[in-house]
Amino acid sequence: MEFFSKITNVNFLAQRRVAGVFSAILMIGSLILLIPGVRGLNFGIDFTGGVLLELAYQGPANLPDIRERLAASNFADAQVQNFGTASDVMIRLLPREGLDNKQVAGQIIAVLKAGDPTVELRRTEFVGPQVGQELTEQGALAMLFAMLMITAYIMLRFQWKFALGAIMATLHDPVVTLGFFALTGLTFDLSVLAAMLAIIGYSVNDTIVVFDRIRENFRKIRRGEPEEIMNISVNETLSRTIMTSFLTMLMVLAMLFFGGETLRGFSSALTVGIVIGTYSSIFVASALALALKATAADLMPPKQGKGEGEGEVDSMP
Amino acid sequence: MNRFPLWKNLLVVAAVLAGLLISLPNLFGEAPAVQVGLASGEPLTDSGIERVNQVIASQDIEGAAPYVDKGRLMVRFPSVDVQLRSADSLRLALGKEYLVALTLTPNTPAWLRAIGLRPVPLGLDLRGGVHFLFEVDVSTAVKQRLDSYAADFNKLLRENRIRRSISVTGNELLIRLPDAADADRAEALLKDADPDLGIERRSSGESVMLVAQMTPAQIKARQDFAIQQNTTTLRNRVNELGVAEPVVQRQGADRIVVQLPGVQDPAQAERVLGATATLEFRLVCADENPLEAERTGRAPLGCELFQMRDGGPVLLKRRTIVTGDQLVDASQGFDQGMAAVYVRLDSKGARSMLETTRENLKKPMAVVFVEQKRETVERDGKKIEVPRVEREVINVATINGVFSSSFQITGLDTFEARDLALLLRAGALAAPVYKIEERTIGPSLGQDNINRGLQAFLYGFAVVGIFMIAYYRMFGLIANIGLLVNVVLIVALLSLLQAALTLPGIAGIVLTIGMAVDANVLINERIREEVRNGSTPQAAISAGYDKVFSTIADANITTLIAGIVLFAFGSGPIKGFAVVLCLGIMTSMFTALTVTRAVVNLAYGGRRVERLSV
Numbered sequence: 001m002e003f004f005s006k007i008t009n010v011n012f013l014a015q016r017r018v019a020g021v022f023s024a025i026l027m028i029g030s031l032i033l034l035i036p037g038v039r040g041l042n043f044g045i046d047f048t049g050g051v052l053l054e055l056a057y058q059g060p061a062n063l064p065d066i067r068e069r070l071a072a073s074n075f076a077d078a079q080v081q082n083f084g085t086a087s088d089v090m091i092r093l094l095p096r097e098g099l100d101n102k103q104v105a106g107q108i109i110a111v112l113k114a115g116d117p118t119v120e121l122r123r124t125e126f127v128g129p130q131v132g133q134e135l136t137e138q139g140a141l142a143m144l145f146a147m148l149m150i151t152a153y154i155m156l157r158f159q160w161k162f163a164l165g166a167i168m169a170t171l172h173d174p175v176v177t178l179g180f181f182a183l184t185g186l187t188f189d190l191s192v193l194a195a196m197l198a199i200i201g202y203s204v205n206d207t208i209v210v211f212d213r214i215r216e217n218f219r220k221i222r223r224g225e226p227e228e229i230m231n232i233s234v235n236e237t238l239s240r241t242i243m244t245s246f247l248t249m250l251m252v253l254a255m256l257f258f259g260g261e262t263l264r265g266f267s268s269a270l271t272v273g274i275v276i277g278t279y280s281s282i283f284v285a286s287a288l289a290l291a292l293k294a295t296a297a298d299l300m301p302p303k304q305g306k307g308e309g310e311g312e313v314d315s316m317p
Numbered sequence: 318m319n320r321f322p323l324w325k326n327l328l329v330v331a332a333v334l335a336g337l338l339i340s341l342p343n344l345f346g347e348a349p350a351v352q353v354g355l356a357s358g359e360p361l362t363d364s365g366i367e368r369v370n371q372v373i374a375s376q377d378i379e380g381a382a383p384y385v386d387k388g389r390l391m392v393r394f395p396s397v398d399v400q401l402r403s404a405d406s407l408r409l410a411l412g413k414e415y416l417v418a419l420t421l422t423p424n425t426p427a428w429l430r431a432i433g434l435r436p437v438p439l440g441l442d443l444r445g446g447v448h449f450l451f452e453v454d455v456s457t458a459v460k461q462r463l464d465s466y467a468a469d470f471n472k473l474l475r476e477n478r479i480r481r482s483i484s485v486t487g488n489e490l491l492i493r494l495p496d497a498a499d500a501d502r503a504e505a506l507l508k509d510a511d512p513d514l515g516i517e518r519r520s521s522g523e524s525v526m527l528v529a530q531m532t533p534a535q536i537k538a539r540q541d542f543a544i545q546q547n548t549t550t551l552r553n554r555v556n557e558l559g560v561a562e563p564v565v566q567r568q569g570a571d572r573i574v575v576q577l578p579g580v581q582d583p584a585q586a587e588r589v590l591g592a593t594a595t596l597e598f599r600l601v602c603a604d605e606n607p608l609e610a611e612r613t614g615r616a617p618l619g620c621e622l623f624q625m626r627d628g629g630p631v632l633l634k635r636r637t638i639v640t641g642d643q644l645v646d647a648s649q650g651f652d653q654g655m656a657a658v659y660v661r662l663d664s665k666g667a668r669s670m671l672e673t674t675r676e677n678l679k680k681p682m683a684v685v686f687v688e689q690k691r692e693t694v695e696r697d698g699k700k701i702e703v704p705r706v707e708r709e710v711i712n713v714a715t716i717n718g719v720f721s722s723s724f725q726i727t728g729l730d731t732f733e734a735r736d737l738a739l740l741l742r743a744g745a746l747a748a749p750v751y752k753i754e755e756r757t758i759g760p761s762l763g764q765d766n767i768n769r770g771l772q773a774f775l776y777g778f779a780v781v782g783i784f785m786i787a788y789y790r791m792f793g794l795i796a797n798i799g800l801l802v803n804v805v806l807i808v809a810l811l812s813l814l815q816a817a818l819t820l821p822g823i824a825g826i827v828l829t830i831g832m833a834v835d836a837n838v839l840i841n842e843r844i845r846e847e848v849r850n851g852s853t854p855q856a857a858i859s860a861g862y863d864k865v866f867s868t869i870a871d872a873n874i875t876t877l878i879a880g881i882v883l884f885a886f887g888s889g890p891i892k893g894f895a896v897v898l899c900l901g902i903m904t905s906m907f908t909a910l911t912v913t914r915a916v917v918n919l920a921y922g923g924r925r926v927e928r929l930s931v
Contacts (some may be wrong), residue, residue: 054762122762131450142886149878157871191821194891196881198828198898201879205832205872209839212868240842243788247781247838248831254777256829260769262442263824270828298738 008235013227017289023172023284026276029178039182044189044265045092047136049129051104053091054122060086065115068145073111075104084261088122095129139193143174146197150204158211158296165289166207169280173203177273191266199273202248206241206281213237214286218296226295228288238282245278318855319922321915329915332907333802339809340437342425343531349400350422352561353390353415359387384427387694391422396811420561420579422434437811438891441818443767446578447586451551451750453571458538458748463490466514466529473510479503488536490529501523504624543748548573552751554589557739573750579760587752589739595641595662596726596737600673601681601713602632623685626728631710633683638673639666641687649738650725656734657725667722674719683713684726686737756848770823777827778804781834789841791920791930796837799913803833806904807897814896821894829901832876836909839865844931854926862914869906877902 033039045052055061063080066089070078083090093104112119128144147167154163174196181188197305213233221229252274255269321329353369355361361369369390373383379516383392394400400419409418421444423436441448462487470492474481479502482493492507494500497520504516504527513535519526531539548567555563555575564576580586602620607630616622620632643666648659662670673682686709712728729737782800785793807826811818851861877899884895920930 056761065650120759122759123753124757126752126755128452128751130452131753138886142882145886146879146882150875152876153875164659190887190891191894192402194821194887194894197879197883198391201876201898202832204875205835206440208872208875209868212871216864236843236846240838241844243838244835247784247834248828249779251777251831253828254780255773255824257773258769258776259773259824259827262766262820263769263773266821267823 006237009237010238011231012234012282013231013287013290015283016290019283023280026176026179027172028254030176032181033179033182034079039174039185039254041178041188042185043132043136044187044192045125045127045132046190047139047188048094049127049132050094052093052094052122052123052125053105054107055089056120056122057087057089057116058118059166061089062115066112066202069111069115072219073107075108075111076085078108088261090255102240106219112209135190143196143200146200147171148161150200154204154208154211158215158256159294160265161292161294161298162174162211162214162289164292165285165287165294166211168288169207169285170200170203170277172280172284173199173273173277176276180272183268187265191263192269195266195269195273198270199277202270202274203277203280206245206277207285209240210234210237210281210286211289214289215299216306222296229296230290233284234282241278241282245274249274319858319918321918321922325911326331326915329912332806333912336802336805336809339434339812340805342429343808343812345424345426345436347421347603348395348424349397350391350393350420351400351404352386352418352420352422353392353407353411354388354418355415359705361385361390366390369411369415372407375410384430386422391420393422397511402577416556416559418559428506435812435815437818439763439767440817440822441578441756441763442574442820443763443770443818444578445578445758445763447758448577448754448756449569449575449587449590449752450754451547451573451575451590452753453544453547453573454749455540455543455571457538459488459531460485461533461748462539463488466490466511469510470507470529473506474503477502477506479506480627485865488530492527492529492769494525494527496523496905500527503527505554518548533742534876544571544573547748551575551590554739557742558586558589572753582607587755589736595687597640597663597685597687597708597875598638598670599636599683599685600638600677601683602634605632607632609807623683623708625710625713626686631683631684631713633710638669638682643891645667647738647742649734652725652727655727656731656732657727657731658729658738659725660723664724666724668725671719671721674716674721678719681713681715683710684728685709686711701737712721748784766820770820770827774823774827774830780832781830785834785837789837789931792837792841792844793915795916795920796834796841796909798916799908800830800833801839802912803901803905803908804830806908810900810904811897814897817893818897819893822897825897825901827892829898829905833901833905833909835870835872836865836905838911839868840909840913841931844929848929848931854921854929857929858917858921866910870908873906 034041049306061082063082067078067080070076070080072090072101073169077094079090079092080089081090093108096104105126109119109121150170151163151167154166158166177196177199178188181192186192213236214230217229217233217236218226223234249271252267252270255263256271259267353361355365366385370383373392383390385391389480392403394403400918404417406417411417423433425436465484467485467490471483472482472492474483474492478703479499480495481503492503493706494503500518505517507514507516507529508529513532515530515532517530519528525762544567548565552563552565555565555577558577558580560577560580562578564574566573566574575590577586602617605617606621607622610616610620610622610632611630616632619635621635623631623633625631639662643663644660646661650657650659673845688707712726714727778800782797785796787793789796804826807829811822840861843865844857846859847860848854880895880902884892884899887895
């Protein structure tokens with residue numbers, strides 16, 4: 001079986017203006033959505049601090065009744081939602097003044113037991129406000145740091161124009177994924193943050209495969225415009241790019257459908273991230289390198305390196 | 318062409334066999350068990366083991382043969398019922414010195430255990446339990462040190478007949494002296510008592526003020542000591558709770574993580590762990606009117622207003638006779654049908670108690686229950702938590718006789734008596750701790766998480782596997798072998814490292830499969846390309862593997878960077894994900910490039926091949 005029986009010849013780079021406009025709209029849209037006043041991220045208690053309770057009812061849970069009971073007991077700000085199945089309920093509360101979190105949890109359970117004594121407490125989480133603050137800072141720092149390290153590595157292995165192209169294309173992916181989270185209001189918790197870093201890794205991975213082929217072709221095809229050679233390279237790696245994204249997507253979808261509610265945020269983030277990462281490594285990364293006027297000369301091996309082969313680590317172990 | 322040297326083939330075979338052996342213990346599941354150890358936390362001695370074995374034999378317990386694991390004895394049982402029953406009878410027979418804890422233990426066969434192989438330990442989110450993160454209030458620890466300096470200096474100067482007034486403000490200890498001559502003598506005495514302390518002189522009119530400050534090194538040492546001491550105390554308290562395989566670890570500058578697998582009641586665990594409860598003994602200001610003091614809000618000189626636990630105000634002397642850190646042992650018992658805590662004091666406390674009771678016969682004395690609490694308040698629009706000390710008088714009794722080191726306290730209910738005895742026994746915390754994070758995972762949720770993670774993995778793997786074979790035929794099948802070996806190697810490495818597997822960790826394995834397959838897709842696509850360009854089958858294989866090496870290396874190193882950053886910045890379950898991601902990247906490089914190549918060479922190498930099944 002083959003999807004691409006011969007090398008395709010789509011002029012991807014000719015579409016770069018369209019792709020540029022499309023990406024710009026996506027980025028700006030996402031950034032606007034991320035402004036707290038507009039929509040903002042729905043941070044989980046990992047970041048905000050507060051109390052989370054996961055409850056299991058015997059039958060389908062009556063959410064309006066639960067909300068009413070909580071509101072009547074001075075917990076009107078509680079977020080009540082189903083968690084996976086109709087009989088599982090998740091309740092989230094921000095930290096509140098003058099009350100110990102333990103007391104909050106105890107009171108809520110007492111209130112709900114009055115409504116339905118069979119309710120079972122499956123999980124409680126309590127996070128102090130200072131932990132949340134730190135996590136937010138650390139998370140942002142982690143993303144920034146990962147980006148910097150990856151850029152440094154690509155500069156070392158390729159050249160700064162390509163590093164910039166790769167990192168811009170990569171930056172694009174978590175931003176759009178974050179925008180998706182802001183738009184849908186899915187909870188942004190620690191595992192989603194982990195997914196963001198996985199997306200960064202995945203997206204750079206994809207871009208590097210294309211750049212690697214561009215480098216190879218720059219050296220092999222001495223004649224030809226950079227645009228032409230980049231196009232050939234994107235086309236030559238197209239079946240691999242799509243195949244890999246498709247297979248990774250299968251695994252991620254398995255997590256989304258079978259992994260349960262705890263992995264839902266994580267796998268949703270990866271689903272969006274893989275789609276957008278595949279798009280960006282086909283349409284955005286090379287176009288950016290081209291826009292920065294990357295040419296064959298940028299990737300030629302240094303003169304004394306002649307006869308060493310194509311790369312620095314080409315020998316098999 | 319396309320033959321591996323013998324050593325490379327052997328390397329692949331050895332890696333696969335070792336991987337299979339090391340991951341083998343994960344296949345046997347877990348059984349309910351009871352862990353018996355010494356309450357002191359020391360490993361069991363041979364005679365101790367014999368004693369426990371005798372008790373087990375005499376109690377007619379139908380468990381599997383006990384074995385020793387990390388200085389503790391493990392007994393496995395066929396069912397939870399038998400486990401619970403046996404644990405109760407063991408507790409009765411063994412007494413207080415021994416600790417009997419319920420746990421789950423892997424069903425690893427004895428021969429695997431004998432060569433030191435264990436299954437991957439499961440994280441709390443997979444086995445259920447409680448996770449706490451405590452913050453140590455180090456500033457209080459420093460303040461306490463200054464207070465004790467103040468007391469020491471006061472005594473020192475009094476003995477040398479120097480008039481002084483001493484107070485502590487912020488990080489400074491202020492000593493006011495009447496004139497310069499006294500100040501000189503005092504300064505010399507203080508320098509002598511603690512040469513490290515920085516002392517500064519401030520004159521104000523006639524009197525001279527000496528300002529003592531702890532150096533940064535002293536403050537740091539004090540903070541480290543407080544955290545060290547708190548970690549030890551928390552570990553003692555955890556041992557008192559009787560939890561198998563607890564984790565008590567320092568995290569970062571001023572935090573302590575406590576994980577209690579299998580504990581389902583975080584309330585009791587927290588009451589015991591986080592409590593900074595301690596006792597104080599004070600005399601009652603018997604001649605004053607507490608109601609009057611409550612009404613005016615002003616206590617008479619030398620007295621302080623307290624509330625009784627059962628309501629009503631009471632006035633106590635400011636001076637404490639004995640504080641909690643002078644208690645050496647405490648046990649719970651009954652005194653005339655009432656719950657009581659039997660207390661023993663150290664020599665300093667005993668002396669103080671003796672003096673006091675001798676001089677104050679027939680006068681009332683109060684027991685004060687002191688607890689550090691923390692509450693959320695709003696300040697400048699930000700929600701912060703502030704410490705608050707709560708003092709409550711639990712009992713006022715008349716001193717009926719002279720006593721010193723041993724006595725009992727009544728006025729508590731049974732639960733309070735048990736918790737208080739346990740707390741006093743396990744030692745006081747050097748500085749208050751505050752819970753800043755708590756996660757409780759019920760056992761049914763843990764099992765659900767395992768099942769769901771496995772399901773996602775199996776279904777995903779099956780679909781990817783089928784698709785690889787359909788798309789790349791023989792080479793797809795070989796890639797699948799590589800993926801399978803990859804999973805075995807990841808599990809083996811996790812078992813070796815004994816790194817706890819969490820749900821995000823399982824997600825890491827699932828994701829790694831998706832990303833690992835990329836290397837084989839790259840190789841197979843390249844081989845197809847070479848065949849299309851007219852290479853011979855053997856040359857195509859060789860070129861396919863060789864040309865993608867640098868691509869695979871570059872791509873994986875960047876993902877590895879993301880993984881390492883995640884490991885460095887992440888905590889708890891996220892760290893678990895990062896570990897699996899990083900391990901998976903390294904094993905997948907090996908399986909995709911070397912293991913699959915070995916199989917390809919075996920299938921095609923060194924013979925004439927007409928066409929490749931790719």
